[in-house]
Each structure stands twice: as structure tokens, then as C-alpha cells.
Amino acid sequence: MNEILRRKVQRGSQAGADGSPGADHGWRLALARAARDSTGLLMTIDGLALTRRSLAELLELPPDRALVALLDGPGGGLGMLAFSVEVMSALIGMQTVGRVPPPATAPRRPTRVDAAMVSRVIDGALEGLEDALADEADLVWAGGFRYGSFLEDVRPLGLLLEDQPYRVLDVRVRFAGDEGLGRVILALPAEGKGRLPPPRPQSEQPTAGPVFSQALGQLVLQADSQLGAVLTRVTMSLAQVMALAPDQVLLLDDASLDRIEVQGLDGRVVAQARLGQHRGMRALRLSEIGVSASRASPVGVPAAPRTDRPPGLSLMAAG
Numbered sequence: 001m002n003e004i005l006r007r008k009v010q011r012g013s014q015a016g017a018d019g020s021p022g023a024d025h026g027w028r029l030a031l032a033r034a035a036r037d038s039t040g041l042l043m044t045i046d047g048l049a050l051t052r053r054s055l056a057e058l059l060e061l062p063p064d065r066a067l068v069a070l071l072d073g074p075g076g077g078l079g080m081l082a083f084s085v086e087v088m089s090a091l092i093g094m095q096t097v098g099r100v101p102p103p104a105t106a107p108r109r110p111t112r113v114d115a116a117m118v119s120r121v122i123d124g125a126l127e128g129l130e131d132a133l134a135d136e137a138d139l140v141w142a143g144g145f146r147y148g149s150f151l152e153d154v155r156p157l158g159l160l161l162e163d164q165p166y167r168v169l170d171v172r173v174r175f176a177g178d179e180g181l182g183r184v185i186l187a188l189p190a191e192g193k194g195r196l197p198p199p200r201p202q203s204e205q206p207t208a209g210p211v212f213s214q215a216l217g218q219l220v221l222q223a224d225s226q227l228g229a230v231l232t233r234v235t236m237s238l239a240q241v242m243a244l245a246p247d248q249v250l251l252l253d254d255a256s257l258d259r260i261e262v263q264g265l266d267g268r269v270v271a272q273a274r275l276g277q278h279r280g281m282r283a284l285r286l287s288e289i290g291v292s293a294s295r296a297s298p299v300g301v302p303a304a305p306r307t308d309r310p311p312g313l314s315l316m317a318a319g
Helices: 002-018 021-039 085-096 112-132 209-221 238-242
Strands: 044-053 067-072 078-083 146-151 166-175 180-189 228-230 249-252 260-263 269-278 281-289 313-316
Touching: 021 044, 021 085, 021 112, 021 166, 067 112, 078 085, 078 112, 085 112, 085 180, 112 146, 260 281
Parallel strands: none
Antiparallel strands: 044 166, 067 078, 067 146, 078 180, 166 180, 228 260, 249 313, 260 269, 269 281
């Protein structure tokens, strides 16, 4: 009973793998692009079927008088690619006379010369498929294959290919308007031996919340900030301010060198300090951190004058 269940689960997972959109989409683009770049043939993909076949079923797929190429793959794996007569004639015609020839009443059998002329299309399409799957899991079974040799008949495939399941990409193509129709059949071992796609870089993964908050905090703490030292505050009329002149002296009766407020750009008092010096330069020694809001005065709002002292501002001529 366990063996029966195991086989059912295995068949179900294999059926789900057949529907991979990566190989489907990649082969469409790679085949059409290789035909255009190598021969100038504009090929339209009318349909594509991705199926899983046994070796016996695979031998019955190529059309009559198709050009059959044996493909060499990674790990000694072998695959097969077949061009129908219509596709082979179109590729050869574009390279010899520069156009797609009309359908022949009695199609000829393909030759080694024909295979040599279309080998560039085969390798270009397979290389394009591999590039399209560079970051996808289908690269394991669809990547690394190239043109190996030409087969004059389909029957040797039964001896050359291993008796194992194969993934088959059966493409129906159209060219030369609505006159040319053909098929391209690509069959590769279902259990691939190719390389796995490289892992995605760590930077592409979404950053976790705590890590992001920590990184943002470090950036904020490294930002520059400006502080101002306030000796005292005075109230002046606009006329007094406009009358100020060089060499005048302002007497700050309310100033105290041991009670200097350290403010931020928003006018909030962040610390208390006293005036001193350090290596010949004026300096502040912090005496209290985090002064309460009641002792801070916002920017642009003068401090209330003290009633126990004379007015806090007097003007004296210098000298």
C-alpha cells in the first residue's frame, strides 16, 4: 500500500512540473530569435505543448522526413531536436536564395549538409533557452545542451537515448505569411543533470523590520547636529537694534558664565553648561543634561525679565 501511494504522489508532482512557465516562454522566444538572427527567417509561434513522454512515445513524434539532430548535454545526457520538412526548407531557403521556397510536391530526405546549415540555429536556440532560464529551476533539465550530430533516421534514437522519461516541447510555427506551417520538437531528459541556478543575492531579499530599524537608527545617529550656547536673553526695540554700531558694548547684567544654556536649532534647551577653555580655545563644560521644558524658551520668544535686577540691557560708548 505504501508503494502505491508513493507512486501516485510521484506522478502528481511530475505532472505539476510539466506545466513550468519558464521553459515554455523561454523556448518560444529563443527559437524565434535564433531563426531570425542566423538566417533572417521571421518565425511566428502558433502553439506550444509541454508534455512528458516515454522513450517509446518519443520515437513516434518526429514527422515524416524530418531533420533529426542528436543533442549533447551535461552529465553525458542526450536529447533530440527535430525540424519538420517545412521548417528545414524555410531555414535552408533563407540561407541559399534569401526567401522561403514554395512547398515541394515530393519532399526530399534531409542530408548532413542540411544539418550543418541549421546547426547554428539549433545552438542559438538552445543557448537562448539557457539564458532565459538562468534564474529558474528549469535550468537543471533544459540548460547545457548543444548540437551533437545528425541522424538520417529516427530509429537509432531507440539505441542512443536512455530509456527514461523525457520532457517534450512541441512547437507549431508559421512563416511566409499563412503559407508556411511546420513543427519543431525538442526532447530532453526529464531528470536533468545540469547546474542549479545561482542563489539570489542577500540584498534582493526584503529586510526584516528590526534590522531595518537598527540600520536607520545608525544613520540618524551619524547625522550632524548644531547646538548654540546662550549666555542670556535681552529685549530690545527695533530702534535700538537699528542704532547699534561697531565698537559699542552691550552690558549683559543677567549673564552668568556658570549658567549657559545649550540649545538645539528648534530653541529647546538640551543641557546646562559653564564657560571654560580647552587647549587655548573657549569651551563649555556640561553640568546638567536634559533640562526640563519649563526652563526652555522657544526660538523667537524672549525670556521674561527678572524683577530683582535692573533692566537687562544698557548701551555704553566704547572707551
